Amino acid sequence: MTSTGIALVASGFRGFARHLGGVMGADAYAKYLEHHRSAGHQEAPMSEREFWRDRTDRQDTNPQGRCC
Template identity: 55%
Template sequence: MDPAGGTPQGTGTSALARGLCAVGNAARGLGRYLEGVLGADKYRVYLEHQARTHPGVEPMGEREFWRDYTDWQEKNPQGRCC
């Protein structure tokens, strides 16, 4: 232990810092989960797909993507809450 009574010397980060890091990681994970459930990650997934399968082709902008996606949903209704 250090003379001030804190964490042992040479152990790196404190327990508080490790705890805050764990909380931050959990919050980011929860955010990604909720984005997936709510569909907010669809544009990011679209961009990843475009880059992987159609390199060199410019993807739609975000506004154009969402307009196209909602038009597609209207033409192809599926089980959804709204």
């Protein structure tokens, strides 16, 4: 396989990994930061650890249909 072919396969794999991460919610913190920034909040955003703890707590107290 040529280096161009390897680069195409690697690029395709990275795209698939990004898509899968989006489906699984792995990009939720990045989306939260973008929303926080664009909404003009004055306070500092939650840390990534605080964000995931808050998200898990909200899901536990208000369960909704999800796959698992």
